[in-house]
Amino acid sequence: MSPAKNIVMLATLLSAVVTLPVSANALEEIQKRGEIRVATDLSIPPSGMLDASMKPVGSDVETAELLAKDWGLKLKFIETTGATRIPNLQTGKADIVISTLSVTPQRAQVIDFSRAYAGLRSVIGAPAATKIxxxxxxxxxxxxxxxxxxxxxxxxxxxxxxxxxxxRYDDDATMVTAAVSGQAYAVATSATLVNQINKQNPKLAFEPKMTLTVFDLAIGLKKNEPELKAKLDEWIAANLKNGKLNAIYEKYHGEPIPAEILNRP
Known part of the structure; x- marks a missing residue:
């Protein structure tokens, strides 16, 4: 092949490379769409639920609403369950997950997490009169x-x-009912559910007795989206510092975000 033909072929290849479509990252796609799709379980009060008019409410709901407002985006909730939170993210049905998603090594193998925006205190709870x-x-x-x-x-x-x-009980609602009716000596659950038991039966005065651990609650996103993760981390840090995320959490959970999360650098 002559040198001239080689030059023409090289130019053609370079032109093809230059004109190849470049895939936008997740953050660019969200901004271009002007809408953020958030997977949230609306059947786990007080984090996510529907009020009497079927409007989404709860701590995770208000967190998502604050995020969309701060970023100047429309908000679309993708209703999910605990089991479908991550699949909704992986299949592109949702852009992010805000749904009491605790950070675990197993989950971190398939999705990425923002820094923690709240925490889930896992406790042993019992009536106030019970010495534990x-x-x-x-x-x-x-x-x-x-x-x-x-x-x-x-x-x-x-x-x-x-x-x-x-x-063992098959779901939180049944477990709470057992505790409220006096069938449970002690429960192992979140501090939030212990507070709910107390509200439903103040005479027993259920309260946290021992802390088992504190789980980080973070926003889930697809793997390898560094721009979106950085923007989420920056937003969370700012709203932990200004107290907005803590105010949302305390409104629904009856206690502040655990100090382990609030005081983290």
């Missing part, structure tokens, strides 16, 4: 949990060692 300050006080008693939760997994591992048994 350590595991020895629980020996010989049953702890009520929701089946398949992180609390269930944590307690199952050490139940025999601590001399306790586990009473």
């Amino acid at each position: 300050s350590d595991w020895a006080d629980l020996k010989g008693h049953a702890i009520t949990v929701t089946r398949g939760t992180t609390q269930d997994s944590m307690l199952t591992k050490d139940a025999a060692k601590n001399g306790i048994t586990i009473q």
